[in-house]
Amino acid sequence: MPDDDPERGWDVAADLAVDWIRRECVEQGATGVLVLNAFGAEQQVPSLRRFAGEHRVTTPRASRDRAGRGTGPVLAYVPDEKTLDFAMRLARASSLAVVESVHGFPLKGWARELGAVDLTRPDEQPASLNPELAAAIDRLDFYKNNGFGDRFGKQQAEHILQDLRGAGILESDVILGALAARGASDRAVRNLRKLIDGLDRR
Structure with missing residues (x-):
C-alpha cells in the first residue's frame, strides 16, 4: 500500500491493506499478525484496531513468541527498516501486506524487487529497474x-x-x-x- 497520494488518508490505506490480509487469512485458514513499530499505533485507525482485536499484534521489541512462528499472513503498518525486516521473517511461507510511510522507510525499491502488488493499482506491474x-x-x-x-x-x-x-x-x-x-x-x-x-x- 504505497504512500504516494497526499490526499489519501491513513484510514483508507489501512482499510485496503486490512481487507487484503483478511482475505489471505481466510484462504489460508490462519490467524494473522499485525506488526507495528510500537504498540498503540493501531488504536489510531479503526480497521487496524478491529484487526488487532481478532488477530495477533507484535513489534520487533516484543518476544517473537507473541506472534508465533509461521502463524499466518502478516500486515506491517508504516514500518521502519527494522520492523520491515521483522515482518518479512514472520511472513515466510505466508503472505505480507505493508502500508508504506515514505517518512519511515520508502518501499519503492522493495516493491520493484519483489514484484509486489500495489493495492491501489492491482493490475499494474512495478516499473523495472535501470x-x-x-x-x-x-x-x-x-x-x-x-x-x-x-x-x-x-x-x-x-x-x-x-x-x-x-x-x-x-x-x-x-x-x-x-x-x-x-x-x-x-x-x-x-x-x-x-x-x-x-x-x-x-
Whole structure:
C-alpha cells in the first residue's frame, strides 16, 4: 500500500491493506499478525484496531513468541527498516501486506524487487529497474554479509555508490528497499544509508 497520494488518508490505506490480509487469512485458514513499530499505533485507525482485536499484534521489541512462528499472513503498518525486516521473517511461507510511510522507510525499491502488488493499482506491474542500477544492487547484495560494517564491505559499497552517483542514478530509496527485499538486515540497510548520506555531503 504505497504512500504516494497526499490526499489519501491513513484510514483508507489501512482499510485496503486490512481487507487484503483478511482475505489471505481466510484462504489460508490462519490467524494473522499485525506488526507495528510500537504498540498503540493501531488504536489510531479503526480497521487496524478491529484487526488487532481478532488477530495477533507484535513489534520487533516484543518476544517473537507473541506472534508465533509461521502463524499466518502478516500486515506491517508504516514500518521502519527494522520492523520491515521483522515482518518479512514472520511472513515466510505466508503472505505480507505493508502500508508504506515514505517518512519511515520508502518501499519503492522493495516493491520493484519483489514484484509486489500495489493495492491501489492491482493490475499494474512495478516499473523495472535501470539495468545499470540493477547490476549495482546485485553487487551491493554480494557485499552485505557483514552489514557493511567492516572496512572491506564499506570500501566496496562506497565504490559502487560513487559509480552510481557519477552515472546520475544513485536512487537511495530504490537501493535501500531492494536490499531489504533481498534479506539485508536492518543494520545493513542503516549502514548503507549512512554511506549514501556521506556521499551526498561531499
